[in-house]
Amino acid sequence: xxxxxxxxxxxxxxxxxxxxxxxxxxxxxxxxxxxxxxxxxxxxxxxxxxxxxxxxxxxxxxxxxxxxxxxxxxxxxxxxxxxxxxxxxxxxxxxxxxxxxxxxxxxxxxxxxxxxxx
Amino acid sequence: xxxxxxxxxxxxxxxxxxxxxxxxxxxxxxxxxxxxxxxxxxxxxxxxxxxxxxxxxxxxxxxxxxxxxxxxxxxxxxxxxxxxxxxxxxxxxxxxxxxxxxxxxxxxxxxxxxxxxxxxxxxxxxxxxxxxxxxxxxxxxxxxxxxxxxxxxxxxxxxxxxxxxxxxxxxxxxxxxxxxxxxxxxxxxxxxxxxxxxxxxxxxxxxxxxxxxxxxxxxxxxxxxxxxxxxxxxxxxxxxxxxxxxxxxxxxxxxxxxxxxxxxxxxxxxxxxxxxxxxxxxxxxxxxxxxxxxxxxxxxxxxxxxxxxxxxxxxxxxxxxxxxxxxxxxxxxxxxxxxxxxxxxxxxxxxxxxxxxxxxxxxxxxxxxxxxxxxxxxxxxxxxxxxxxxxxxxxxxxxxxxxxxxxxxxxxxxxxxxxxxxxxxxxxxxxxxxxxxxxxxxxxxxxxxxxxxxxxxxxxxxxxxxxxxxxxxxxxxxxxxxxxxxxxxxxxxxxxxxxxx
Numbered sequence: 001x002x003x004x005x006x007x008x009x010x011x012x013x014x015x016x017x018x019x020x021x022x023x024x025x026x027x028x029x030x031x032x033x034x035x036x037x038x039x040x041x042x043x044x045x046x047x048x049x050x051x052x053x054x055x056x057x058x059x060x061x062x063x064x065x066x067x068x069x070x071x072x073x074x075x076x077x078x079x080x081x082x083x084x085x086x087x088x089x090x091x092x093x094x095x096x097x098x099x100x101x102x103x104x105x106x107x108x109x110x111x112x113x114x115x116x117x118x
Numbered sequence: 119x120x121x122x123x124x125x126x127x128x129x130x131x132x133x134x135x136x137x138x139x140x141x142x143x144x145x146x147x148x149x150x151x152x153x154x155x156x157x158x159x160x161x162x163x164x165x166x167x168x169x170x171x172x173x174x175x176x177x178x179x180x181x182x183x184x185x186x187x188x189x190x191x192x193x194x195x196x197x198x199x200x201x202x203x204x205x206x207x208x209x210x211x212x213x214x215x216x217x218x219x220x221x222x223x224x225x226x227x228x229x230x231x232x233x234x235x236x237x238x239x240x241x242x243x244x245x246x247x248x249x250x251x252x253x254x255x256x257x258x259x260x261x262x263x264x265x266x267x268x269x270x271x272x273x274x275x276x277x278x279x280x281x282x283x284x285x286x287x288x289x290x291x292x293x294x295x296x297x298x299x300x301x302x303x304x305x306x307x308x309x310x311x312x313x314x315x316x317x318x319x320x321x322x323x324x325x326x327x328x329x330x331x332x333x334x335x336x337x338x339x340x341x342x343x344x345x346x347x348x349x350x351x352x353x354x355x356x357x358x359x360x361x362x363x364x365x366x367x368x369x370x371x372x373x374x375x376x377x378x379x380x381x382x383x384x385x386x387x388x389x390x391x392x393x394x395x396x397x398x399x400x401x402x403x404x405x406x407x408x409x410x411x412x413x414x415x416x417x418x419x420x421x422x423x424x425x426x427x428x429x430x431x432x433x434x435x436x437x438x439x440x441x442x443x444x445x446x447x448x449x450x451x452x453x454x455x456x457x458x459x460x461x462x463x464x465x466x467x468x469x470x471x472x473x474x475x476x477x478x479x480x481x482x483x484x485x486x487x488x489x490x491x492x493x494x495x496x497x498x499x500x501x502x503x504x505x506x507x508x509x510x511x512x513x514x515x516x517x518x519x520x521x522x523x524x525x526x527x528x529x530x531x532x533x534x535x536x537x538x539x540x541x542x543x544x545x546x547x548x549x550x551x552x553x554x555x556x557x558x559x560x561x562x563x564x565x566x567x568x569x570x571x572x573x574x575x576x577x578x579x580x581x582x583x584x585x586x587x588x589x590x591x592x593x594x595x596x597x598x599x600x601x602x603x604x605x606x607x608x609x610x611x612x613x614x615x616x617x618x619x
Contacts, residue, residue, distance in 0.1 A: 024286060037289055044296050051304050074303065077252055081296055084259045088289050091266055095282045102275040111279065 009050045016043035030099065030106045034092045041085045048078040125166055125178040125191050128159040128205060128243040129257075136236040145228035146216070152232040153212040156239060160205040163243075167198035171603060177249070185249065186310035192249030196453060196604035199597075200376050201246045203460045204369045208239050210464065210579035215361035217573045218471045222273050222359040231271055235365065238264035242373045251299045251385065252309045254377065255292065258341065262288045265370055269358040277357035280350075287340055287350040294337030301330030302385075314385050323394060327386075331395060334381050342374030344438060345408030348431045352415075355427035360471025363423060367430050367467055368460035375437050375456055379449070382441065383608040392444045401442035406536055408435030413543035417550065422470050422480045425547050426463065429506060432540065433459050436521060439537070443524045450605035451520035457597055458505070458513035458590060465502035465583035469495050472572035472580065477564050485551055487560035491569040494577055496555050498584045503548035505587045508541045512591040516598075 004011060016039055023036025052074040060072035096106055103111040135155040139148040170176055170193060178191035185192075193201070212235065223231055241261025248254050266288070270281035303309055305326045306317040321327055336347075343351040351371070355363045382391045392398040409432050416428035433455070440452025470480055472495045477484040489496050505512035508519075518537060525534040571577070590597050 021290075024290065030282060033286060037286060040290070041293055044293055044300065047297065048300050051300060074300075077303075077309075080252075080256055084256065084263075084292075087263055088259070088285065091263055092282070092285050092289075095266070095270055095278055095285065098270065099278045099282060102278055 009046065013043045013047045013050070016040075016046065028108050030096045030108065031093070034089060034096065037092070038085065038089060041081075041088075045078050045082060045085075048074045048081070123178070124162055124169075125176050125193050125247060126180065127162050128166075128201060129191075129240055129247060131155050131159050131162075132236040132243065133240040136233045136240065139229050139232040139236065143229060145225065148229040148232040149212070149216050152236055153209060155236065156205060156209040156212050159239070159243065160202065160209050163198065163202040163205045166193055167195070167202050167600065170195045170198045171600065175607075186308055186313040189253050190249035190310060191247045192311070193247050194604065194607055195600055196376070196379065196608060197246045199453065199600040199604060200372065200456060201243060203457050204242050204246065204373065205239070207368045207460050207464050207583075208235070208365060210582055211235075211361055211365040211468075214364070214468055214471070214576050214579040217575045218361045218475060219271075219359055221475050222361075222471075223271050224273075227271055231268070231359075234264045234267045234271075235362075237261075238268060238365070238370070240264075242369055245373050245377060249311050250309050251302060251311060251314060254380075255296055255299055258295065258374075258377070259292050261370065261373070262292060262341075265366060268362040268366070269354050271362065272357045272359050274357050276353070280353035280357045284350045284354045287347070291337045291340030291347075294333045294340070296337075298330040298332075298334030298337060301326050301333065305330075311380070311385050315387060318386060318390065322390065327390075328395065331381075331386055331391065331397075335378070335397065338374055338378045338381065339404075342371050342378060342438075343431050343434055345404055345411060345431060345435065348408070348412070348434075351431055352424055352427040355430065355467075356421055356423045360423075360467060360474055363426075364464050364467035364471060367426065368464040371430065371434055372437075372456045372460055375434065375441075375452070378438075379441060379452070379608065383449070388444060388609060398442045398444050401438050402533075405435040405439040405442055406533070408432060409439070409536070409540040410543070413540055413547065416547040417543060420482050422473075422482055422485065422551055423467070425482075425551070426466055426470065429544070429547060430459075430463060432544075433463070433506070436518070436537070436540070439533070440521055440524065443528065443530070443533075445524055445527060446605045446609040447520060447527055448524035449609055450601045451517055451524050453604055454520060454597060454601040455517035457601070458517045458587075461513055461583050461587050461590065462502045462505040465498055465580055465587065466506070468576065468580040468583065469499035469502065472576050475576070476569050476572060477567070479563055481563065482551060482554050483561040484563045485554045486558040487555070487564065488569070489556035491560075491564075492571050495572050495580070496552075498577075498580045499555070500552055501584045502587060503552065505591070507544045507548055510591075511588065513587045513597075515591055516594050 020036045020040030024033050027033045027036055052071040054070045057068045057070040058066045060069045100106050105111055132155055135151055139152055142148050176193045180189045219231055238261050241257045244257030245254055266281050266285045270278055305324060306314055308314055340347045355367055412428045412431040416425045419425045437452045437455050440448045474480050505514035508514045521537055522534045
């Protein structure tokens with residue numbers, strides 16, 4: 001039991017990851033697929049943020065009387081990954097807009113009927 | 119003073135030029151700038167390659183922050199060799215693109231095409247140069263995002279769904295790599311590749327590292343379109359503009375193969391991956407299935423771009439096969455094939471783009487009778503096709519020769535036979551197209567039309583690649599010594615194990 005409670009943040013990571021992954025695979029609507037992809041990426045952000053935690057560590061800002069700091073590097077790394085995620089979402093949504101214009105639908109099963117996708 | 123900054127320039131130059139292409143506003147100015155910048159990067163890469171052959175590894179600390187704290191640019195012979203191929207192909211494709219995209223891409227998006235192309239080149243050069251695992255992920259995403267945009271520029275609306283699928287698959291792959299890198303950092307506390315290699319050796323067999331390896335291998339396999347994770351590739355290469363297909367087929371997936379080599383041999387070490395985790399059996403099986411399944415798929419397609427796309431997945435199988443043989447000759451054959459395949463697939467896609475420009479179709483029926491109407495284009499297609507098959511005196515023969523040698527070296531007769539059988543399938547799918555071009559009368563698609571030879575600007579880059587195919591098939595000293603040096607460096611740790619056994 002304590003194994004689950006002590007590592008609750010990692011359990012949330014795994015849960016979110018699987019939820020996002022499932023949505024990407026199962027969703028029929030392209031916008032929902034993007035949402036799933038976002039949830040999937042967010043879970044990884046949380047994993048990185050969890051890595052930075054140091055037991056008893058304070059926020060990584062130099063101050064008097066504090067000797068232990070949390071590791072700021074994973075947070076900085078994930079800032080970059082968040083930017084990448086935002087850019088991916090933007091490109092994905094832009095593609096969805098153009099697909100809607102070209103096919104008149106964003107439901108995968110509807111436009112798959114109209115053509116022979118390889 | 120200037121020379122010390124050379125290693126970082128193939129990344130910086132295209133990055134700086136990309137926004138300038140939009141600011142220039144005019145298609146031909148953007149074309150000129152992009153081509154010049156790409157050519158300059160090529161010259162620098164070749165210089166870097168020659169330097170690495172003489173002096174060994176080049177290291178450059180970005181912003182003066184010394185590794186392992188700062189991000190290190192670290193170029194060894196393997197990276198420099200592929201970097202030269204990538205920047206060279208990029209230059210030729212840009213020369214070719216001017217006429218090609220004039221027909222296939224909307225005029226308002228021409229400057230955007232050059233911007234996206236340069237950003238993609240930035241990402242690819244970055245992946246090849248960086249010595250930092252997280253930085254590699256960032257560059258991978260820069261190139262991938264540019265790639266999704268490039269694919270979606272096609273004239274057929276199916277390019278949009280293809281780009282969307284590619285985006286979903288590619289992002290999942292990249293996120294897997296991100297998870298894997300996170301696990302590496304979690305255990306070792308470093309991101310510098312050399313530092314990682316040292317510390318992973320200390321934690322041999324740790325479960326976090328094993329899980330990290332699994333995530334990274336699956337992620338990279340999606341990016342390099344290893345069977346069965348290749349489903350995004352055929353639609354993307356079929357519906358992208360021809361110049362984009364030529365560039366991506368010969369560079370993007372090959373750079374992903376390099377990423378796999380880097381993670382397996384430099385970071386984790388061949389012993390951990392192949393000995394502790396037995397990944398060689400898995401990779402070997404997938405590679406062989408890729409060669410046969412996708413070569414077979416290539417023989418039944420009617421769209422010639424799809425044929426070439428499936429052939430690409432099969433050729434990636436050969437590269438992975440070389441890696442999974444776990445020997446320095448096998449790895450050398452794999453690296454050699456990355457380089458040679460770039461030459462042949464680039465030329466093939468360029469020839470198909472020229473046919474699309476003149477006939478308006480890439481169906482195999484449009485190729486009927488083209489042997490007489492577009493003799494130079496079809497001659498280029500023929501020679502590059504022979505190279506894919508692996509006919510002697512072409513570059514394709516050299517890499518397959520070493521692949522077979524590597525298999526025979528380990529008494530793997532079956533694998534050597536399978537490599538040769540795979541070439542038979544290549545004869546069928548290339549042969550079908552050649553048969554249509556040379557022995558059939560024009561079909562209803564082209565009958566009665568006056569079909570001219572492709573324009574000069576398309577023929578020249580195509581023939582440069584074809585001549586390179588023949589040149590590197592006859593004079594193998596440069597490619598062989600580069601691939602050999604690279605493979606020796608990468609397998610250093612492995613030879614020690616073999617010696618110990």
